[in-house]
Amino acid sequence: METSTFPIVLVGAGNLATNLGCALSRAGFPILQVYSRSQESASALAGRLGCEATTNPEKLTADAELYIVALKDSALETLLPEMLRGREERFWVHTAGSIPLNIWERVPGVKRYGVLYPMQTFSKARLVDFRSIPILLEANAPAQMNLLKEVASTLSDNVREVSSRQRRAIHMAAVFACNFTNHCYALAEKLLAAEGLPFEILLPLIDETARKVHTLPPKEAQTGPAIRYDENVIQKHLDALSAEPKMQTLYRLLSQSIHEAAREKLKGKK
């Protein structure tokens, strides 16, 4: 069987499933079916991919070769037995950063399984180019790994094998580098909005902050009042945040953390 005619079922219709499904479809893989608990989501993605939608895990087709599960972690664990029953002979992969490979062993009889974790921030409204996205793979045997590498390589030039433990560390790192970073953008937007200023004013700074760590390690790239330990500025900002106690706490703890990292770096140099 040629890789490019490998029939696939998508279990999930969220941000990741949408982006992955569209990318696989564009790469020539026939998507047979989309499952989601929500009819609306299932139909929306199935419509984009021109395939069948289902909200009933028992109605999952048994005709696909590869089943890609992109559900919220808790949903994956709950649905696992029902999804797999009668389809134990198929090749199952999940896409979660922090679920170990051996979750598949909970269902007796499953012989071929793995993980395909594309590390990116996905939104349905914004289809991303997979070419440079790291796709992190794990599989229960070399044959499965080879097959996953073939599939992933049609999407990305940045495919690598990692252990479950490494993948979890990467997922945590991604939470810091992406989710928490984006929330810092959101908190910044809130501060600007209170003074009638547009968020766009920050874009050159946001872009340079991201660009900078392509050439300097983040510790070298750090600037601002906390790394200078400019207590005047820090205190002014904490005072100005007094009406927002939670932002004030975040400001204080992040500034302390920056300052401590700088002290450790200095000690390392001595």
Next chain:
Amino acid sequence: METSTFPIVLVGAGNLATNLGCALSRAGFPILQVYSRSQESASALAGRLGCEATTNPEKLTADAELYIVALKDSALETLLPEMLRGREERFWVHTAGSIPLNIWERVPGVKRYGVLYPMQTFSKARLVDFRSIPILLEANAPAQMNLLKEVASTLSDNVREVSSRQRRAIHMAAVFACNFTNHCYALAEKLLAAEGLPFEILLPLIDETARKVHTLPPKEAQTGPAIRYDENVIQKHLDALSAEPKMQTLYRLLSQSIHEAAREKLKGKK
């Protein structure tokens, strides 16, 4: 007098003074002198600009038209009287995000003063292109504002007038969007290093996170376990961070803050 022959003194030789001095010099402004408390810093920047260096504020030349002060906030406040004595007739500006315009009124006799705040993350090792950097201006009178606009416009296409209060809000927003963001990158690097993984693996994600907010507001762009409120993942990550209690606290508070922002957004839609 033509703007482009406006002689300038730089008080300060740090990251901002270095970047600003080099940009002004390239734009044709003669830099007469650089002051810094540290001989090493003063000489390094004066060497780059081909001008005189001094570490003695009393030896500041009185021959310049514009004095640009780019010092740590506490140093500016301490040095203020000494710097200005005998040079009260000159035009003084500072470059600080969170120091109000009226700081100049502390010294009697100063008649022309303002603020020129370029909002960017500056490192000596990395000269940035000023063209798209927002330069935020404030001045004590229209004549001074016009002059600052002329100077700033030779450097950037993104010049705007803001009040001291707005500037402080912008500075705080910049701390969140740049300094805290960069620290999130540094914490991510630490998590990867512990598993022998290179920081570079995160660059496509970091880039997309920054790019995404050019087209989606940060609240719409948010992804990850906290916005999904995927307690399974959050708890796994908190457990994995048990040896790093400060990172664990940051993880918990940032996740809560993301979750609360999402709830507020939902309420707003109802």
